[in-house]
Amino acid sequence: MEHQVKDFLHFLQIERGLSSNTLVSYERDLKSYCNHLKNTEQIEDLNHVVRGNIIEFLAFLKDQGKSSKTIARHIASIRSFHQFLLREKITDHDPTVHIDTPKAERSLPKVLSLDEVETLLDSPNLQKPSGIRDKAMLEILYATGIRVSELIELNLEDVHLTMGFVRCIGKGNKERIIPLGNHAIMILKEYLEKARPKLRSSKYRTDALFLNHHGNRLTRQGFWKILKGLATKANIQKELTPHTLRHSFATHLLENGADLRAVQEMLGHADISTTQIYTHVTKTRLKEVYSKFHPRA
Incomplete structure (x- = not known):
């Protein structure tokens, strides 16, 4: 089974161009699925898998307390895997055909208030090259x-x-061009002129925009550590993740009258229904404001 999973992941990487993070997610889901199948007596290979085996695995996930969102993700991974096996003629049937995906609960994203954003953005120490870098990243x-x-x-x-935009490659290798505000432009200029040359190492040559203290490209784990430190310094009590500023960006734009389609394009969402979650956030915040300030609320 491990060999088939490896071939499938290779297909996702080469043919569909999925990101490394997405591939890790597929690999994790399929590893737990295959481990479960190995403990099932009737299963000698993947061609012996039937709908009931998958239902048992989903029940196992539910018993473990997994959310409907996590279970839905597992189903999507398993379905794609079995479709691949059928297409490659490794198996002669698809046991996922009549398995329904549970409707995932859509929890509202956590966002920062404008004051909290300002406090966080002001927390890096601009007397240090690393502080200028951190400020530039947050901005x-x-x-x-x-x-x-x-x-x-x-x-x-x-x-x-000069033109005031940044180009990034998102999910599915899709390119996006996104405008930069004046504050971001100013701190980026300072970072490029004063801080990055000091962070750059003579040992390494890299075109990476943001560097760690070794002069290499900063990692996700490195950024997460920086963010946690700045959140503590800013005394932000809310749960803060690397995605919180993305959520806050979208919510604050919509609160100030931005077009939903424009926000969708900037976020790189393939489906506008994904972007619409932020309209629920703005409605919730409006209700909170009304309840707090209307004299007859």
Whole structure:
């Protein structure tokens, strides 16, 4: 089974151009699925899998307390895997045909208030090169709404300060051109002129925009550590993840009258229904404001 999973992941990477993070997600889901199948007596190979085996695995996930969103993701991974096996003539049937995907609960994304964003953006120490870098990263995230994975993959050639935009490659290798605000442009200029040359190492030559203290491209884990430190310094009590600034970017744009389609394009959502979750956030915030300030609420 491991061999077939490996071939499938190779197909996703080469033929469909999926990101490394998505591939890791597929691999994790299919590993737990195959481990479950190995403990099923009737299963000698993947051609023996029937609908009932998959239902048992989903029940196992539910018993473990997995959310409907997680279970739905597992079903999508398993379905794609079995369709691949059938197409490659490794199996002669698709056991996922009549399996329904549970409707995932759509939890509203956590967002920062404008004051909290300002406090966070002001928290880096601009007396240090690393502080100027951290400020530049935060400003780009809030100015563009790009994902952290897209942020750390930015190269020098992707930032066009004179024209005021950044170019990033998102999911499915789709290119997006997103405008930069004045604050982001100003701190990026300072970073490129003063801070990046000091962070750059003579040992390594890299076109990466954001560098760590070794002079290499900053990693997701490195950014996450930086963000946690800045959140503590800013005394932000809300749960803060690398995606929070992306959520805040979209919510604040819509609250100020931005067009939903424009926000969809900047976020790189393939389906506008994904972007519409932010309209629910703005409605919820409007209700909170009404309840707090209307004299007869």
